[in-house]
Amino acid sequence: MDFVQKLWAIVWKDLTSELRSKEMILSMCLFSFLVLIIFSFAFEMGFGDSKKIIPGILWVSFIFSGLMGVGRSFGLERDRGTIQGLFLCPMSPWGIYLGKMIGTFVFTMIMVIFTVSISTILFNLNVLPFLVPLGLIIFLGTLGFSTVGTIFSAISATTRTRDVMLSILFFPVSVPMIIASVKATGTVLDGKPIQAIFSWLNILAAFDLVFLLLAYLTFGFIIEE
Amino acid sequence: MPDLPEHNYIIEARGVVKKFGFKTVLRNVDLFLKKGDLLALFGHNGAGKTTLMQILCSLMRPTSGEICIAGFDLPHDSESLREVIGVISHNTFLYTNLSADENLRFYGMMYGVPKLNKRIEEVMTLVGLSKHLKDRVQTFSRGMQQRLSVARAIIHDPLILFLDEPYTGLDQHGAEELKQLLENFRDQKKTIIMTSHDLDRGLELCTQAAILRSGTLVYKEDIAKIDKGNFKNTYLKFTVKKPLFA
Numbered sequence: 274m275d276f277v278q279k280l281w282a283i284v285w286k287d288l289t290s291e292l293r294s295k296e297m298i299l300s301m302c303l304f305s306f307l308v309l310i311i312f313s314f315a316f317e318m319g320f321g322d323s324k325k326i327i328p329g330i331l332w333v334s335f336i337f338s339g340l341m342g343v344g345r346s347f348g349l350e351r352d353r354g355t356i357q358g359l360f361l362c363p364m365s366p367w368g369i370y371l372g373k374m375i376g377t378f379v380f381t382m383i384m385v386i387f388t389v390s391i392s393t394i395l396f397n398l399n400v401l402p403f404l405v406p407l408g409l410i411i412f413l414g415t416l417g418f419s420t421v422g423t424i425f426s427a428i429s430a431t432t433r434t435r436d437v438m439l440s441i442l443f444f445p446v447s448v449p450m451i452i453a454s455v456k457a458t459g460t461v462l463d464g465k466p467i468q469a470i471f472s473w474l475n476i477l478a479a480f481d482l483v484f485l486l487l488a489y490l491t492f493g494f495i496i497e498e
Numbered sequence: 499m500p501d502l503p504e505h506n507y508i509i510e511a512r513g514v515v516k517k518f519g520f521k522t523v524l525r526n527v528d529l530f531l532k533k534g535d536l537l538a539l540f541g542h543n544g545a546g547k548t549t550l551m552q553i554l555c556s557l558m559r560p561t562s563g564e565i566c567i568a569g570f571d572l573p574h575d576s577e578s579l580r581e582v583i584g585v586i587s588h589n590t591f592l593y594t595n596l597s598a599d600e601n602l603r604f605y606g607m608m609y610g611v612p613k614l615n616k617r618i619e620e621v622m623t624l625v626g627l628s629k630h631l632k633d634r635v636q637t638f639s640r641g642m643q644q645r646l647s648v649a650r651a652i653i654h655d656p657l658i659l660f661l662d663e664p665y666t667g668l669d670q671h672g673a674e675e676l677k678q679l680l681e682n683f684r685d686q687k688k689t690i691i692m693t694s695h696d697l698d699r700g701l702e703l704c705t706q707a708a709i710l711r712s713g714t715l716v717y718k719e720d721i722a723k724i725d726k727g728n729f730k731n732t733y734l735k736f737t738v739k740k741p742l743f744a
Contacts, residue, residue, distance in 0.1 A: 282607035358591025
């Protein structure tokens with residue numbers, strides 16, 4: 274109960290802080306919107322085989338825009354000088370990680386929902402028939418993104434070239450998650466049944482679990498000094 | 499907190515060494531303090547004061563040495579230790595886009611403080627900021643932020659306080675108010691370690707004074723045995739490096 278209360282305290286603090294400044298949400302949504310606009314002009318969406326590239330465009334938007342936000346998870350704490358105050362609280366490193374990860378997950382989900390909504394207009398995409406399987410893919414993919422992103426945000430927050438370092442660390446590791454998400458989204462948008470994406474969902478779930486376990490085992494060492 | 503025998507020290511550090519790569523920052527530091535002691539730790543920039551403080555408050559692991567604070571062994575019991583310590587530094591650890599109340603609520607929840615509303619009112623009154631409870635921290639002056647930082651550090655009523663250069667950036671008035679707060683804590687028999695460059699301010703409050711030079715604790719004395727008027731000379735004697743070719 275004590276753990277849950279502390280976890281909630283971190284999430285509440287991050288949400289309140291972000292809702293007040295709206296820095297992260299606005300910049301992520303705006304960036305995502307611009308990426309979609311560029312792709313919609315570049316590929317003449319709605320013609321020929323353009324539907325096949327929609328999953329790729331969606332996940333490129335999610336990942337690139339999400340990285341803008343995830344980097345600030347620990348980066349902002351370090352810039353404000355509050356990171357030591359957070360680490361001085363009587364909570365396990367795992368708890369601090371989980372609190373920050375949930376905050377990142379919530380912000381990224383808001384951006385993802387915004388991006389999907391905009392893409393339905395720009396790409397003439399009707400997602401209503403695939404809402405459940407698409408929601409499942411987005412949930413697991415965003416969870417994987419937040420899980421890995423939060424770990425690397427903590428690592429890169431201590432470096433001078435924070436944003437570059439985050440991208441260099443994040444992309445190679447998250448390749449399985451990105452491929453599984455894009456393939457599963459493509460299968461769903463092709464109108465295939467949910468059973469067709471089970472193998473991809475398994476990969477996404479395994480990816481999430483592996484990196485949550487990794488964070489549990491290593492986050493104490495990551496944040497030390 | 500584990501039971502402490504009457505004779506036990508509340509802070510025990512034996513042979514603490516800290517190295518960053520090939521650079522040794524702390525060399526065999528021994529430190530023993532009893533409940534109610536207020537140690538003023540002096541030293542030049544780079545002497546190792548902040549590193550020692552960070553090790554004692556469990557933010558950093560020593561390379562070697564044994565540390566036991568309030569019965570908790572470091573680094574193994576660091577999570578439990580953090581429940582009984584408060585840290586005040588020149589960095590306030592405050593979220594400037596949150597209000598004073600929200601900052602204290604966050605830290606209060608993290609420390610599991612019971613009856614949090616009442617406790618927030620208490621500490622805000624103690625630091626003289628009760629009228630600014632709902633104001634955002636970004637609207638506070640540096641002195642007000644430092645006072646709120648004191649409220650943050652004592653929200654869970656800690657046994658031990660670590661103060662790392664707490665007077666940095668404070669004007670005369672702010673420094674005087676902080677001094678009064680520290681006198682309060684000393685009277686409440688809280689154990690305090692304070693680092694400072696300001697010899698006069700440090701000596702005003704302390705029960706013991708110590709000097710750290712290049713990572714070595716070269717001087718430690720009870721305040722009763724210190725000639726306050728002559729302490730500047732003592733400080734210079736222990737800290738100024740002798741020229742190679744005199």
